[in-house]
Amino acid sequence: MNMPLPHAPLQRLDEQLQAAQAATPHVSVAPQSAHIGALIAGVDLGRPLSATEIHTLRSALLRWKVVFFRDQHLSHSQHEAFSRQFGELTVGHPVFGHVEGHPALYSIAKHRQANRYGNEPERRPWTGWHADVTAAHNPPAASILRGVTIPPYGGDTQWTNLAAAYQALSAPLQAFLQSLRGEHRFSPPQGANATAEYLALVQQNTLVSEHPLVTVHPETGEQVLYISPGFLKTITGLHTRESRVLLEFLWEHAVRSDFTVRFQWAPGSIAFWDNRSTAHVAPQDIFALEFDRQLYRSTLVGAVPVGADGRASTAISGNPVLAAHGAAY
Ligand SMILES: [Fe+2]
Structure with a gap:
């Protein structure tokens, strides 16, 4: 396979990140693979960030698509405050709700409602890969996931x-x-024997949208295989x-190991990803282990995607994903 050559938007993102880092020499940005992922150190996410720190983190996110932090033991309120510095927060989850008292946080527990399909998992390599809530007309721009209870091994992302x-x-x-x-449709996998409770939740806000297969990233100008x-x-x-057949080819291509990075969680780890230019998966190995796993997620309100041909996505069913304070659900 021919690997992608550096293209103009990527060079601009490199230059933008270098300029941002020059103003924040105490913040390090260490790439984790050729194409994706950077570990950021030297910044305390539990306190308000300076404008230059925010610019460095945002520049690193746009360049590397997902950035990781270690040893940031945030409370729910600190998690929300950190996230808010990068944009408006959505309600925790448009279908499965939010953490009590924290409308912008979604609990990702090992046995959460969203996992209760009641079916045997499929075994194809792209099973489980997704970008967050792309069934919505305006999928979240970014997601911020915080690890609290983490198994000693297994349960990576x-x-x-x-x-x-x-x-x-x-x-x-x-x-x-x-x-x-x-x-894009929010529904149980085909042939799944979903529980009645799961179906009831999905049916009260059936999200269906039509998105371009190739979108233009609104901040970087990169073209994205939006699958x-x-x-x-x-x-x-x-x-x-x-x-x-075409979708199966595209999915297999999109999740080739060349384009991926894998993160091993620890308590206090945070992953912050650009939901417009990435997909992610939680390998199912956690279910072969007895250990528990608890993470919390916030998501930033996103714009309606626009295709390489200039046409925007269209809503077919469901409510847009609004800011947490304005949400009707
Ligand atoms: Fe996800």
Whole structure:
């Protein structure tokens, strides 16, 4: 496979990050792989950040797509305050609710409601990969996940860079994909034997949206292979078999190990990712272990995606993902 060459937006992001770092020499940014992930140290997320620190963190996020922090033992309120410095917060989860007393936090426990499909997990390599809530018309711009109870081993998270994945495709296929849009739907996996409780929650706010298969990132200008395997169900206008085979190729391509990074959690770890240019997965190995795992997530309000052809996404069903204070659910 031809690996992506550095392209103009990436060079600009490198320059922007270098300039930001020059103003914050106490903050280190250590890349974790060729295409994605950087470990940031030298900053205390439990207190208000300076404008230059915020600029460095934001620049590192845009360049490396997911940034990691260690030994940040934040309270729920500190987690919300840290997140708010980067944008408006959404309600914890548009379908599964929020932490009591903290409307912007979603509890990611090992046996949470969203996992209760009651079915056997699929075994294909892209099973479980997704970007957060892409069934919404305006999926979150970013997610901030904090580890509290962490197993001694197992329960890692992986991310993949969907701009790098797009860059690695041939020009004719890139051009074809730019003409396509796909339907993202919040529903149990096909054939799943979902519990009645799960179905009731999903049906009270059925999220369905049509997004371009290639989006333009609103801040970096990068073109992104906007496929979220967990939510993207069909490609509009293609025959069923064409859609299925093309999606399976794209999903397999997008999660190739070349484009990914894997993070081993510890109590106090934080992962902050750009939800517009990445997908992520929690490997299922945690369910083979007896250990518990508890994380908390906040998400930043996102804009409606726009395709490489200039057309915006369209809402088919469900409410937009609003800021936590204005949410109706
Ligand atoms: Fe997620």
